Amino acid sequence: MKKRILSALLAVVMTASLAACGGGGGGSTGNVDENGVTTDEITLTYWHFEDETTMKLMAEKFTEMYPNIHVETRLIDDMSQDLSAAASAGNFPDVFAGTDIDTALANQYWMDISEYYDADPETQNLLPTINEYGLGCFDTDKRYAVPTNYAPSAIFIDRNVIKALNLEMPRTDWTWDEMIQLIKDATREGSAGEMKYFGLGYYNRLDSLYGIAACSPEERQIKGEFGFNGEDFDLSYWAVGEQEFSDLKLNGYVAPQTETQEMEDWTGDWEGYFGTTGHVAVFSEGFWTFMNVWGVEGYQDQWGLDIVPYVTPNVVDEKEHNVIGQMFMAGVSSSCEHPYEAYLLLKFMTFGQDGWNARLDIYEDETILNASNVPLKNAGMPMPTTMDENVWNRYKQLFYHYEENKQYWDDFFASVTRPVCYGWCNIAGYWNFCDQYFNNIGIHDLVDAGKAKAADYVEEATNKANYYHAEAMISYFGPNGYDILSDEELAKYQAVVDAFAE
Amino acid sequence: MSKEKKTKNPKVKIGKLEKKDALAGYAFITPWLIGVLAFMLYPLAQSFYYMWFNIRITPLETKFIYVGTGNFSQIWLENPEFPQQIVTYLWQTILEVPIIVVFALLIAMMLNGKIRCKGFFRLVFFLPVIIVSGPVMNMLVDEGAATIPAMNVQAIVTALDSFLPASLATNIGELFSSMIMILWYSGVQILIFLSALQKIDSSLYEAAKIDGGSKWECFWKITLPTIKPMILLNAVYSVIFLSGNEQNSLITMIQAAMFSGTKEKGYGYASAMAWMYAVIITLVVLLFFLLLGSKKDIYDKQVKRRKRQVKKEARLAKKIERRGIRNVKKLERARKKRNYKTYDGEGDYR
Numbered sequence: 054m055k056k057r058i059l060s061a062l063l064a065v066v067m068t069a070s071l072a073a074c075g076g077g078g079g080g081s082t083g084n085v086d087e088n089g090v091t092t093d094e095i096t097l098t099y100w101h102f103e104d105e106t107t108m109k110l111m112a113e114k115f116t117e118m119y120p121n122i123h124v125e126t127r128l129i130d131d132m133s134q135d136l137s138a139a140a141s142a143g144n145f146p147d148v149f150a151g152t153d154i155d156t157a158l159a160n161q162y163w164m165d166i167s168e169y170y171d172a173d174p175e176t177q178n179l180l181p182t183i184n185e186y187g188l189g190c191f192d193t194d195k196r197y198a199v200p201t202n203y204a205p206s207a208i209f210i211d212r213n214v215i216k217a218l219n220l221e222m223p224r225t226d227w228t229w230d231e232m233i234q235l236i237k238d239a240t241r242e243g244s245a246g247e248m249k250y251f252g253l254g255y256y257n258r259l260d261s262l263y264g265i266a267a268c269s270p271e272e273r274q275i276k277g278e279f280g281f282n283g284e285d286f287d288l289s290y291w292a293v294g295e296q297e298f299s300d301l302k303l304n305g306y307v308a309p310q311t312e313t314q315e316m317e318d319w320t321g322d323w324e325g326y327f328g329t330t331g332h333v334a335v336f337s338e339g340f341w342t343f344m345n346v347w348g349v350e351g352y353q354d355q356w357g358l359d360i361v362p363y364v365t366p367n368v369v370d371e372k373e374h375n376v377i378g379q380m381f382m383a384g385v386s387s388s389c390e391h392p393y394e395a396y397l398l399l400k401f402m403t404f405g406q407d408g409w410n411a412r413l414d415i416y417e418d419e420t421i422l423n424a425s426n427v428p429l430k431n432a433g434m435p436m437p438t439t440m441d442e443n444v445w446n447r448y449k450q451l452f453y454h455y456e457e458n459k460q461y462w463d464d465f466f467a468s469v470t471r472p473v474c475y476g477w478c479n480i481a482g483y484w485n486f487c488d489q490y491f492n493n494i495g496i497h498d499l500v501d502a503g504k505a506k507a508a509d510y511v512e513e514a515t516n517k518a519n520y521y522h523a524e525a526m527i528s529y530f531g532p533n534g535y536d537i538l539s540d541e542e543l544a545k546y547q548a549v550v551d552a553f554a555e
Numbered sequence: 556m557s558k559e560k561k562t563k564n565p566k567v568k569i570g571k572l573e574k575k576d577a578l579a580g581y582a583f584i585t586p587w588l589i590g591v592l593a594f595m596l597y598p599l600a601q602s603f604y605y606m607w608f609n610i611r612i613t614p615l616e617t618k619f620i621y622v623g624t625g626n627f628s629q630i631w632l633e634n635p636e637f638p639q640q641i642v643t644y645l646w647q648t649i650l651e652v653p654i655i656v657v658f659a660l661l662i663a664m665m666l667n668g669k670i671r672c673k674g675f676f677r678l679v680f681f682l683p684v685i686i687v688s689g690p691v692m693n694m695l696v697d698e699g700a701a702t703i704p705a706m707n708v709q710a711i712v713t714a715l716d717s718f719l720p721a722s723l724a725t726n727i728g729e730l731f732s733s734m735i736m737i738l739w740y741s742g743v744q745i746l747i748f749l750s751a752l753q754k755i756d757s758s759l760y761e762a763a764k765i766d767g768g769s770k771w772e773c774f775w776k777i778t779l780p781t782i783k784p785m786i787l788l789n790a791v792y793s794v795i796f797l798s799g800n801e802q803n804s805l806i807t808m809i810q811a812a813m814f815s816g817t818k819e820k821g822y823g824y825a826s827a828m829a830w831m832y833a834v835i836i837t838l839v840v841l842l843f844f845l846l847l848g849s850k851k852d853i854y855d856k857q858v859k860r861r862k863r864q865v866k867k868e869a870r871l872a873k874k875i876e877r878r879g880i881r882n883v884k885k886l887e888r889a890r891k892k893r894n895y896k897t898y899d900g901e902g903d904y905r
Contacts, residue, residue, distance in 0.1 A: 134814040137612060137821075145614040156816030161613040388614030485817060489633055528818050533620060 095391055096123045097398050100135070100149035102381055103128075103202060104432040106423035107415060108402070114411040115401050122394055132156060147395045148402070150201050150383035153477050154191065155484040158529040163197040163384035165535075169396040170196045178440045179404055182375065182471045186276040189382055191481055192283055193530055195537055198384035200478075201403040203436045204340040205378035205469040206257040208232070208366070209347075212359040214239065214334045218250060225464040229266060229368040232335065233297065239334030240306045249319060251308035253301060254327035255337040257377075258497070260507075262337065263294025265377040265473050266367045275375065278476035278483070279518055285549075286518040288511045295507035299500045308333050331357045339379065341433050348453040349431055361461040364468035378472040380438075382479070409437050409444045416451055436469065482525025483518075490517045516553060523549035606827035609819065619823075626827035629819050637828065640805050641835060644798070646726040648839055651737050652793045654730070656786060659741040663748030664778075677749070684742035693801060696736065740796060744789040751785040752778070787847040791840055798836045805832055 084092045101108050105128045112124035129135050129149070133156050139145045140160065151157045170176050180203075182188060189198040215222055218239055223231055236252030243249045253259075264278055267290035273282055280287035301307050308327035309315035317323045320330060327333050328346065336342075347353055347360050367374040383403050385395040401408035415421065416430040423432050430451050437444050445466070449455055455462055476483035491514065499505040523546040530538045531546075538546075569577070606626055611618040630637050666677055686692070712728035719727070730737070759777050768776065799806060809832065813825035 133816045137814040137816055140612040140614050159818035160611050160816050386614050493635060
């Protein structure tokens with residue numbers, strides 16, 4: 054009898070420990086197939102910032118691959134509010150993309166997916182900086198997210214303007230100084246009754262681009278905004294770009310922004326957009342502007358434009374260099390009950406080759422329209438983060454007049470394979486630094502208005518940025534957060550905080 | 556004495572009917588009581604507790620990290636927007652409340668007159684109360700419905716700027732730019748004034764007219780003093796409404812802080828902000844109470860003074876009475892101890 058009781062107890066203990074292993078190991082729970090994917094009927098939720106029609110179709114394609122996994126998608130309106138409310142209500146999404154990593158890390162929204170990521174061979178074929186700089190690891194040795202919705206900050210040139218001004222098209226591997234010179238040369242006062250030509254029209258500020266392109270990797274391995282190298286900041290690089298941009302603005306080389314008196318004086322239209330005037334030579338724009346606006350069939354002919362993409366120039370004359378770009382971060386939520394299946398969904402929606410081929414099928418079919426009646430490739434189509442050649446060949450063909458401007462596009466695409474994220478997507482504490490210090494005192498406005506010099510802020514801003522980063526690292530990854538920092542790392546960040554306090 | 560007390564407050568056993576009535580009363584107020592407990596007192600206590608913590612709502616758990624007064628110092632020292640918004644709120648409330656109250660009083664007096672389609676006009680002025688609730692007002696504001704299109708607000712601000720401090724000029728300018736919206740907030744106040752006006756005894760006006768009082772005099776001597784408590788009520792209502800509606804930037808700021816995921820914000824931070832804001836609202840209400848609270852007239856003062864005097868005299872009489880009783884007892888005790896001598900009437904002391 055005793056034996057029976059003992060063996061029964063042993064069986065219970067073993068079952069319990071196995072169940073515990075299953076839960077903690079991150080594998081699938083319940084019934085699984087030979088690949089470790091659940092065979093149970095499950096539903097995963099995917100929250101995102103992309104076009105909802107595209108994402109719904111992607112979800113259907115994923116379910117075609119895994120018929121027992123259903124996916125519900127939702128467009129995030131406000132990341133902080135939507136996710137906080139979901140966490141409070143207990144209906145947190147299984148996978149989501151975030152625009153602001155401080156919110157995600159402060160609340161431990163993402164789980165560590167290193168185990169799945171490291172074991173996945175496809176992750177070795179991504180844009181090099183993703184693994185090289187640990188984009189999505191946030192300066193730890195764990196991976197919490199993968200980049201998605203990639204759109205590099207791009208330079209475009211209107212060839213018609215260059216022609217009208219009797220200027221030469223620059224070489225595609227141009228340098229920063231050559232770009233500045235072109236902006237100056239292309240700024241001309243119009244003769245009587247004619248609109249003025251401006252050298253530059255901008256959406257992305259030049260200082261953001263300069264800060265990444267400012268120096269060779271030997272000088273400083275810049276892998277984030279404000280000269281961030283993974284350890285600390287150095288805003289002296291930013292300051293040069295900021296000042297240069299401000300000088301261009303103050304000296305009349307930069308086209309007015311929409312809904313300003315200057316725009317009305319220039320075009321006669323308060324709501325005018327410099328990108329349709331045909332009087333701007335160089336554009337510092339978001340990549341999506343091409344596909345969403347200029348790349349729409351017939352648009353350029355309508356406005357007399359002939360726009361081609363250009364490589365974001367490097368300050369030093371190097372062919373391969375980093376470029377800044379928008380990259381949201383997507384990860385599996387820490388409360389997800391099916392982490393492996395959620396990882397497969399994450400991969401499909403963001404970097405996986407299967408996912409990208411499915412996306413391209415959707416984009417190539419121009420009869421599919423979104424809620425705004427726009428073909429999906431013209432609705433914020435991102436750039437692949439996989440290096441797969443087949444994917445890239447199909448992707449390039451989607452662009453307007455690709456074959457005619459092949460050289461420009463090929464050079465451009467080759468130049469954007471080393472992306473660096475904007476700070477709020479990859480640097481802990483960056484958002485707080487901007488919110489509470491940088492934007493709060495309005496440094497851009499002060500420098501742009503000529504009321505202050507960028508160099509005056511370098512020392513103070515560098516110290517502040519380092520402090521905010523160190524404080525955030527302790528908070529997010531220290532004992533009150535993910536608790537993955539070693540004592541040495543904690544002491545290192547604490548020393549920065551203490552030094553700042555002194 | 557004790558007998559007197561008993562006759563003053565006789566203990567009467569409550570009858571069955573009264574008990575039934577009382578129960579019915581409690582039953583009627585029970586939903587309200589439950590509402591107050593569940594949706595007011597409990598959240599109040601909860602937010603009071605929250606404000607001492609940094610609260611992180613992760614998908615797995617809610618973490619409470621005690622920060623003491625950390626949220627308060629964070630708000631005042633690290634969030635420059637909050638003090639700025641408080642100043643703007645104070646200016647706007649002080650400027651807008653009188654406008655709303657005066658406008659509501661004028662409309663109420665007009666609606667109280669002998670006009671045709673009175674009911675229709677009352678409906679027209681009350682309709683905004685229904686419309687401004689919910690997100691409709693936000694949509695209307697976005698469409699520019701809050702401003703008077705013909706009014707050049709910029710010109711007004713520029714003119715005011717020349718002789719007023721910039722902050723005041725901006726706030727007055729803001730007032731003009733949202734004039735329609737402010738007037739839309741007057742619906743409930745109009746109703747309150749209307750009901751107060753209808754309760755004024757018409758014989759007062761008749762008597763005043765017989766004495767040769769003009770309409771203007773009737774307004775100042777009869778209408779205004781009679782509805783004075785309603786002015787205070789409407790002022791307080793307006794303050795509370797302006798302080799808590801969706802258009803108030805402090806409310807949106809607190810709401811944003813509540814759902815903010817950044818490490819120092821969240822429920823705790825928002826609770827601290829809300830409590831500080833509540834204190835400020837209370838001070839504003841107090842200010843209006845001091846300005847508009849009814850002061851006692853001379854007759855009231857005299858009556859009070861007389862009452863005080865009667866009380867004082869009664870106290871004194873009691874005091875004398877007690878002293879007499881004490882003295883009698885003292886004499887009695889001394890007599891018992893025989894340690895005093897009294898005159899026996901025959902020239903001797905015993």
